[in-house]
Amino acid sequence: MPINKVVKNAEEACKDIKDGNTILLGGFGLCGIPENCISQLVKMNLTNLTCVSNNAGVDDFGLGLLLQKKQIKKMISSYVGENAEFERQMLSGELEVDLIPQGTLATRCLAAGYGMPAIYTPAGVGTEVAEGKEVRNFNGKDYLMEYAFDADFAIVKAWKGDTKGNLIFRATSRNFNPLMAMAGKITIAEVEELVEPGQLDPDAIHLPGIYVHRIFQGMDYEKRIEQRTVRAKA
């Protein structure tokens, strides 16, 4: 039987995500976030989620939509500056927040995808990030041991994908998406364009479909720009 990972839509892709699950979500700011699945998680009214994502969206878009409905118990991120509701929940203690260096976040995903239990990184040595962590010296320099992520689901957004789950990302919307896709026990990919096998150049594929369990063509992408910055025409 040919491998076919296609599901109908976000509803089918997310159907077995449960309260309390840990979910890796791709994107940097609002760039490359899985918009369809985030809407679906909101619709499903899931609670007590642990979300691993570089950022936490803005008040009315991205993961901010889940925060508004208090569906997230814990956020693991590197930078969360753009969201007032996030700030309120964090300061009131309703939301648990684990801030970790961005490279550590990326590499903990990579490690999970590569079947390695942990990594050593110099990021955070001598800071509060190092508290309680194993420090090891290699060639005269200290490194922190950081564990690979162990997540129930990864949800990512790609530009193009085929029915086997092979993915191609576009521009800087790649960011954490392929890494998180590698790290999920179950990985869901939503794509702007779903094609048949053979239509993607094998040399151009960024993430092999072996890492992807479910794929669907997303719809109604808003692709909101967080900081629209332009220059004047000369």
Added chain:
Amino acid sequence: MSLDKTGIAKRIAQEVQDGMYVNLGIGIPTLVANYLPKGIEVELQSENGLLGMGPFPFEGEEDADLINAGKQTITTLPGSVFFDSAMSFGMIRGQKVDLTILGAMEVSENGDIANWKVPGKMVKGMGGAMDLVASAKNIIVAMQHCDKAGNSKLLPSCTLPLTGVKCVKKIVSDLGVFEVKDGAFHLLEVAPGVTVEEVKAKTAGKLIVSDNVKEIVF
């Protein structure tokens, strides 16, 4: 006259050499790109996954999939390349990026830097700063010499939570240019009109005034 933000950016731009791969932080460091010496070519690395960052797009040409680490819309240049976040920090950790320029709230005389957290205030996170300072070959800090109350931010030791230890090599503040080595700030240049005495008075950490302190020339 102490330097304004543009002045700090202009002076740091003089440190950038032909052929360098450079990572610019948010704020004053971003301005450095506007004042790079004529005739040199550098590649700007944006840690969200781009090498060869171009200028902001013209109005109407913004692309939601193409942003920099400050989440601003940007453009590519001929020879630009995209990659994922792990590779991005791989080239940072692997010291392929030649120069990192970033802002700071405090720097200590042994080169520790604090720039991500103020206790009691909303914490936004360190982003990529801890990875950058832990690995960079050469770090130049752009900062105000004193806080708004006039307290020195060049200190014997940082009071704020650290971003990294013993990593800052050079500082360009509104008052001058300092090399950070051997447990002291070494004053190399002063801003036009700023006296060595003023720098001494406003530097809480150990300050060594070099024999031939020059005035910054643009």
